[in-house]
Amino acid sequence: MAKASEKAAPKRSRSEAESEKIRVALVERRDELQAEYDQSLTEITELQRERLADSAGDDQADTGTKTFEREQEITLANNLLERITQVERAIERLGEGNYGWCERCGNAIPVERLAAFPVATLCVSCKQLEERR
Ligand SMILES: [Zn+2]
Numbered sequence: 001m002a003k004a005s006e007k008a009a010p011k012r013s014r015s016e017a018e019s020e021k022i023r024v025a026l027v028e029r030r031d032e033l034q035a036e037y038d039q040s041l042t043e044i045t046e047l048q049r050e051r052l053a054d055s056a057g058d059d060q061a062d063t064g065t066k067t068f069e070r071e072q073e074i075t076l077a078n079n080l081l082e083r084i085t086q087v088e089r090a091i092e093r094l095g096e097g098n099y100g101w102c103e104r105c106g107n108a109i110p111v112e113r114l115a116a117f118p119v120a121t122l123c124v125s126c127k128q129l130e131e132r133r
Pocket of ligand 1: 102103104105106107122123124125126127
């Protein structure tokens with residue numbers, strides 16, 4: 001299969017207003033994720049504190065549960081951080097004019113889809129084609 005870059009790329013133009021709309025959606029998404037991440041870090045600190053407090057007592061099972069919860073929370077925080085990075089890269093690419101175009105057909109990916117899936121690289125119809133394969 002020929003790479004998208006080897007094909008004659010359709011003209012990529014998007015109005016300032018549209019770019020701005022995407023930027024706003026991405027920044028909002030980033031802020032949401034950031035808030036979730038901050039919340040998650042607070043939870044981790046709290047669980048860590050509780051765990052240390054419990055370690056002084058005799059309830060081993062409870063300590064184990066809290067260790068597990070904390071590990072889960074750390075995994076969640078790492079996932080959130082990764083998504084924040086992805087959204088920030090998307091904002092950078094948007095600034096360079098390389099964001100929001102379907103890698104397969106070159107059409108603009110709808111703003112709503114980009115806001116929901118900032119890492120989307122295919123438009124809805126191409127995505128459905130990919131999934132059907
Ligand atoms: Zn497409």
